[in-house]
Amino acid sequence: MRINAVSWYNDFIGRLVQCRACPRLVSYRESVKPLPRFMNDDYWRRPVPPWGDLGNARIMIVGLAPAAHGGNRTGRMFTGDSSAQFLFRALYEAGLSSKPYSISRNDGVTIKCVYITSVVKCAPPNNRPNNEEIHTCVSNWFRYELEHVRPRAIVxxxxxxxxGIKLALGIKAEFKHGGYIDFNGVRIFMSYHPSPRNTNTGRLRIEDLVMILRMAMEYAGC
Structure with a gap:
């Protein structure tokens, strides 16, 4: 992000958290019942804010959507669930995070050169937003983020x-884990999502994600 990054970000978040554009997502995010270990937590249950190094965000990391008991609980993207812990272990090993975890908005973690966001801003049922919801979020929010953050690299x-990235940029390409494409001076790197389905089976290993992050760092000049 460039000049007036904090001002833009604060305005963006102020509008984002009030969004109720997708009835199915609104209903789901507000109805999620706390897991037993989180019974005392005050769930966020709103669109989940992105976050990062607002003054020097050369790399944008893009996830699918907040997790029901992760971002939807904690109010910060990639925070408080197993996917977040895998991602932050990789960020830490790559030298992009001050700590190898992301637990809460008050955990003291700082990240450098990175802005973390999602294509869809609300937790979807079964982690599956429908096409209309994806298009709505890309049009209303994600495309706007890309225009303001202006990253050199996207993961x-x-x-x-x-x-979501293809929709926002108007490009056609096929997903390939470990691959990348270039578009208007931006390099878009591809990785499997760090979900338990991928990480517990070894489909995505920590060293794989660290390698992709380091390639993004090299290209972005971090």
Missing amino acids: ALGHIAFL
């Missing part, structure tokens, strides 16, 4: 994140 975490 797409999974097929749907990559789909």
Whole structure:
């Protein structure tokens, strides 16, 4: 992000958290019941804000959507669930995060050169937004983020994140884990999503994600 980054970000978040454009997502995010270990937590249950190094965000990391008991609980993207812990272990090993975890908005973690966001801003049922919801979020929010952050490199975490990026930029390409494409001076790197389905089976290994992050760092000059 460039000049007036904090001002733009604060205005963006102020509008984002009030969004009720997708009835199915609004109903789901507000009805999620706390897991037993989170019974005392005050769930966020709103569109989940992105976050990062607002003054020097050369890399944009893009996920699918907030997790029901992750971002939808904590109020910060990639925070408080197993996918977040895998991502932050990789960010830490790559030298982009001050700590190898992301637990809460008050955990003291700082990230450098990175802006973390999602294509869809509300937790979807079964982690599956429908096409209309993806298009709505890309049109209303994600495309606007890309225009203001202006990253040098983008890391797409999974097929749907990559789909959102393609919709926002108006490009055609196929998802390939470990691959990348160039568009108007921006390099878009592709990785499987760090979900338990991928990480517990070894489909995505920590060293794979660290390698992709380091390639993004080199290209972006971080």
